[in-house]
Amino acid sequence: MRKAIDFGVQIARGLAAAHDRGIIHRDLKPANIKVRDDGTVKVLDFGLAKAFDPRSASSGANVPTHDASATEMGLILGTAHYMAPEQAMGKPSDKRVDVWAFGVVLYEMLTGRRAFDGEDVSGIVAAVL
Numbered sequence: 001m002r003k004a005i006d007f008g009v010q011i012a013r014g015l016a017a018a019h020d021r022g023i024i025h026r027d028l029k030p031a032n033i034k035v036r037d038d039g040t041v042k043v044l045d046f047g048l049a050k051a052f053d054p055r056s057a058s059s060g061a062n063v064p065t066h067d068a069s070a071t072e073m074g075l076i077l078g079t080a081h082y083m084a085p086e087q088a089m090g091k092p093s094d095k096r097v098d099v100w101a102f103g104v105v106l107y108e109m110l111t112g113r114r115a116f117d118g119e120d121v122s123g124i125v126a127a128v129l
């Protein structure tokens with residue numbers, strides 16, 4: 001329990017630092033979180049990240065969850081187990097998708113099981129929704 005809390009605090013601080021700099025991760029999951037030998041947690045793989053203006057009132061609310069320059073239009077990017085509902089539906093999202101994913105990761109750390117699961121991606125997305 002103590003390790004989960006310590007790791008959770010460090011993950012939250014890492015996300016807050018990214019958000020303060022105008023970056024939404026959009027693919028937070030256990031595979032993108034590494035713990036160094038000294039117990040320091042690192043949030044990695046910002047490959048699906050999206051920038052927003054942290055000074056704007058929207059806080060990234062108009063940032064799409066898909067990027068036409070990365071793939072074909074309308075493709076949903078991310079990992080289904082950790083996607084926020086608006087992300088899974090391909091709707092505009094903001095930094096709250098990272099907060100959702102953080103909660104899902106924290107749940108998994110504390111319980112040892114996934115919060116949302118299914119036989120395939122469609123089943124996982126249905127569970128999230």
